[in-house]
Amino acid sequence: MSKPLDILINTPLGHDLGLTLFKPKTSNNKSLVISSATGVLQHYYYKFAIYLSKLGYTVYTFDYYGIGKSNSNIDALKKNIINLKCWGENDQASVIDYAKAQNQKHEIIAITHSIGGQILAFNKSISKIDAIITVASQSGYWKHWKGYERIRMFAFWHLMIPLLTPVFGYFPAKKMKLFENLPKQMVYQWMRWGKHKDYMLSEFDFKNLEFKNYNKRLLVLSFPRDEYASKSSVDWLAKLFNNSNIDRRHIIPEDIGIENVGHFGFFRSKFEDSLWKMTHEWIIAN
Secondary structure, eight states, X not given: OOOOEEEEEEOTTSOEEEEEXXXXXXXXXXXXXXXXXXXXXXXXXXXXXXXXXXXXXXXXXXXXXXXXXXXXXXXXXXXXXXXXXXXXXXXXXXXXXXXXXHSTTSEEEEEXXXXXXHGGGGOTTGGGOSEEEEESOOOOOGGGSOHHHHHHHHHIIIIIHHHHHHHHTSBOGGGGTSSSXXXXXXXXXXXXXXXXXXXXXXXXXXXXXXXXXXXXXXXXXXXXXXXXXXXXXXXXXHTTOTTSEEEEEEOOXXXXXXXXXXXXXXXXGGGIIIIIHHHHHHHHHO
């Protein structure tokens, strides 16, 4: 494969997104877009993207607007008015459109991590996607968790976001060593959803979302002991893809001889011979 290439693309809302292209030495005529978790830099998926590129996939990673290479400096972040709907309708859709335009004969695969699967709800280019794999993509409603994790999620939505965001003009996640800082409108919308049992459906009518327009293959993955994506929260989101062919897998690490995966482990290279291989095999089969 060639050296990963940094790219800036302009979007319909007028802002630029930072992408990284991983181009294979010999193409398998499949382009794959990785859509990140909330506040997670695209670089986190670097080793996974390299692995896929060596198998022949043309891979794109990107940062949502306000994150990483997509104008994340503090001054810009304070002026950023983007919300979660924009991340799906504008950012994620623009990357899908770009990948398809660059490789018009390729099949397009989307691999979403956590919120990356949620914002497919607003991606009007979802019909261009030939297969989707969601990794721990879920509802964030706090009652999907139990015990300490339920308390932590409650505190996140009801205390941390509403108290800290007005003070800083953005959500200062880096100061708490959680993830990257987040735009205020994005995090306020996320907070509203997280407080409600219907999550995003508390704000948007299902008939106006894009889930129903996806009727192809979907692999839904979740793992035990995931502090950010309980099994029930992943099941909730999966049910919204009501016209797709769903392969639902709640993977018990002990059953396949691997270590605990949690919310972020899937993309670590120690799972190359297990979870990564399984993902490639599923794409080939579907």
